[in-house]
Amino acid sequence: MGAYVNPIYPYKSPADLMATPPQRKPLIVIGAGPVGLAAAIDARLQGLEVLVLDDDKTVSVGSRAVCYAKRSLEILDRLGIADEACGLGVSWNIGRTFLEEDEVYQFNLVPDAGHKRPGMINLQQYHVEEMLIARALELGADIRWQHKVTAVTPHDAHATLTVETPEGTFDIKADWLVVADGARSPIRRHLGLDIEGRVFQDRFLIADVIMKADYPAERWFWFDPPFHPNQSVLLHKQSNNVWRIDFQLGWDADPEEEKKPEKVIPRLKAMLGDERPFELEWVSIYTFQCRRMTDFRHGRVLFAGDAAHQVSPFGARGANSGFQDADDLMWKLGLVIKGQASEKLLDSYAMDRQFAADENIMNSTRSTDFITPKSRTSKTFRNQVLALAKHHPFARKLVNSGRLSVPSFLTGSVLNTPDAEAFEGNMVPGAPMDDAPVQVNGQDAWLLNQVGKGFQVMLFVDAPLSPDVLAQLANVSLHGGSTPLRAIASPIKPTLLIVVPSPLNIPGMNVIVDTQGLVAKRYDAQPGTTYLLRPDQHVLARWRTLDTDRLQAAMARALGQVGAQA
């Protein structure tokens, strides 16, 4: 056992960036945190040049964001670090909620089998950042440490940045600027942009404790436990024998006093029992706000992650929603930078992610109001929900110890084409795609690893192919699985993915075998059912037959070429 030591990343002289000033870059990202790094990796995967500027020279100090949800892991899978993160992290699906000493409620994040990734992993933010940095560098991202952006001047077709380094200050221009500089966002403040919401009057103590313990890998949450009466406590297991314990302290607690080891250690001993040896790795006192910027897009300047929106920590909706921001933003920005879509497409980034931020804020506010009631009446209701939960299933469902991060259903996205035919299930236009086990070339694989590669058309066919389907395929002039659907008159052509119920060779096509029937079940598919998919693994449109005219219209909409929604 031993405490984590932060790596120091080497400072690189900005001499090259200072030569012939001001230089102009296609894409600059401010902030090498999880969100900025995810954006940079995505940019490199699309072959875009990216410069990342960060005022620090190391990863997160303290474990900070420790819960990475299934959707984040699916995004990290596409970015190339999910196996590493899952290997080091602690996977879990079960959350238990206790009132005093009794368990009152239990949830399972992924109750049905057949998903590649678990509901959640716990992993210290510094480990995640180290992995992201290594991946970004491997892909050729240009990360500059100790480069502090002190001013941003937006223009119509670029932004000018002033950058302060140990070797002096220089200006540099960016065609596109992604601001991911965290909750305090110096750039947001510098630009005088509004961020509005609610401040919660409560204080919490985070203690990261190194100890050997055989508690299961589950999330445990206590209301009013005997070792910390009248307040809540949360326990999470992290990697390398580090445990996160979160104590509610109340608004009157003195943060400086509470941080002292002589105050923290008795609290931990009361919880853990006197005998167990432990070492304190990190302590922090926090308060929080739920708020978001009015608009995530300001011309050429795009805000993402905590810089754009903040939530209470109950529900792990901070870093997780930040990854989703990057995931939503980068395919759109990539198309715009490559001249394949109008910059209007980026308005849909703001709209999609503002909608998601509102949902995250709503859920985290509801959790916070349940966990920390603000009036006597509110507390009475909370306590009586917990009392009823012992006997009544409806009350268990109302117990809100944090609704853990799940992706939003972007049902209102302007990029969607509404259903014209009847479908069962959840894979509506705007839905984040469900995973499912499949086979590819005789090997076990996962559906989500087959998508997320540009726009794709997922076509379900019967085996053997019926004459109807063969005629359809001929009609859209398919030439090989990686060849775009040529009949689509769109600047971007989706590629075709064929889903079959049992092994079937269709020469030159990407074929996935739905060995357990779970793809067809989760997508309510019949032979002929056709899904149009976003590059970030969301459903755009679906039909019962493949029709090139409808596909073409849906593609135009998906590229932001249709302003008003039908």
Next chain:
Amino acid sequence: MPTNTPTALNTAPNFHEAGRRFFRDFSPGDEFYEHLIDAHNGLSDEQSEALNARLILLLANHIGDLRVLREALQAARQTD
């Protein structure tokens, strides 16, 4: 109450709204709970108590079925 009597009171999760689709099973209940707490916003404890009384009376009349109401009263009396 003999154990073999079927209960009239529904204690399974039951919050819903016609025409709305909830993708997460906790959402409709959380929404009700938010409305409930919001309704008390800014009230004194005494005013909240009175609001609760009015609310119970309104809902009881809406339910109407005395068998359901008796079971609900009995379930609410139980405190262990």
